[in-house]
Amino acid sequence: MPRTAAGHSSPAPHPTPGGPPGSPRLSARGVVKRFGATTALAGVDVDVAAGETVAVMGPSGSGKSTLLHCLAGILAPDAGTVRLGGTDIGTLNERDRSLLRRRRLGFVFQFGQLLGELPAVENVALPLMLQGVARPEATRRAAEWLAALGLAGKEGRRPGELSGGEAQRVAVARALVTGPEVVFADEPTGALDQSTGADVMRALTGATAAAGASLVLVTHDEQVAAWCSRRIHVRDGHVTDAAPGQPAAGPASGASAPGGAR
Ligand SMILES: Nc1ncnc2c1ncn2[C@@H]1O[C@H](COP(=O)(O)OP(=O)(O)OP(=O)(O)O)[C@@H](O)[C@H]1O
Numbered sequence: 001m002p003r004t005a006a007g008h009s010s011p012a013p014h015p016t017p018g019g020p021p022g023s024p025r026l027s028a029r030g031v032v033k034r035f036g037a038t039t040a041l042a043g044v045d046v047d048v049a050a051g052e053t054v055a056v057m058g059p060s061g062s063g064k065s066t067l068l069h070c071l072a073g074i075l076a077p078d079a080g081t082v083r084l085g086g087t088d089i090g091t092l093n094e095r096d097r098s099l100l101r102r103r104r105l106g107f108v109f110q111f112g113q114l115l116g117e118l119p120a121v122e123n124v125a126l127p128l129m130l131q132g133v134a135r136p137e138a139t140r141r142a143a144e145w146l147a148a149l150g151l152a153g154k155e156g157r158r159p160g161e162l163s164g165g166e167a168q169r170v171a172v173a174r175a176l177v178t179g180p181e182v183v184f185a186d187e188p189t190g191a192l193d194q195s196t197g198a199d200v201m202r203a204l205t206g207a208t209a210a211a212g213a214s215l216v217l218v219t220h221d222e223q224v225a226a227w228c229s230r231r232i233h234v235r236d237g238h239v240t241d242a243a244p245g246q247p248a249a250g251p252a253s254g255a256s257a258p259g260g261a262r
């Protein structure tokens, strides 16, 4: 496993304790977010357990991306609290929120997250180097993740020289390489056809499980949501937890972890 192989020889990835035993890894209470006259989130409660994979669904404009950005400390809520393990994100200043995102969270978006002028391996190594991991070690760990995601031999390609699905798997490697507690993904397969999207979801859920991370994934697509163990629905800034504790649906149980049988 990349995490196991790399974890022993690197600085501790999580300098902050994870919170009391049994408490959710990520917990939002009464989160409100307004943009001018628009109330994008109207008092939202969400809990995400360690290792849980949650699909966030709902109509366009309902507040899904805003919720993800508030949970991830990208946006500061106007009211309410968001806790990651033992940390109340709302009490952190901008710089500490940015450090928390870099050290404890991973992100996969629909487009534009890879640096076009850098080869795949350097895109993946970059978050490690930003944490102070030396280039040779960062490059070695990045190459392990790329290989685990089926991209061996493509380390030197720039994003423009990869297919859409390959580029998204590079983005998955980049999100996971630092050993995050929670991975956030906003429409990660939105630009892909169904079969390529399934490949990316297999990579994303397999890598997340292998790393022991939780996953919060925004999608419009039922087939993408089926890879997750739970769904929540957002409508007009309100969340309804449609199926708490629902067992993993079809494809999720068949996902192979990176570094496994490939
Ligand atoms: N930066 C912003 N400034 C002003 N209004 C915003 C901003 N971001 C979001 N909104 C508004 O907040 C509401 C929720 O937007 P959000 O992007 O969270 O929706 P969404 O559910 O992600 O939609 P989609 O499925 O289309 O991506 C919408 O009414 C949107 O217009």
Ligand SMILES: [Mg+2]
Binding pocket: 064, 065, 066
């Ligand atoms: Mg959105």
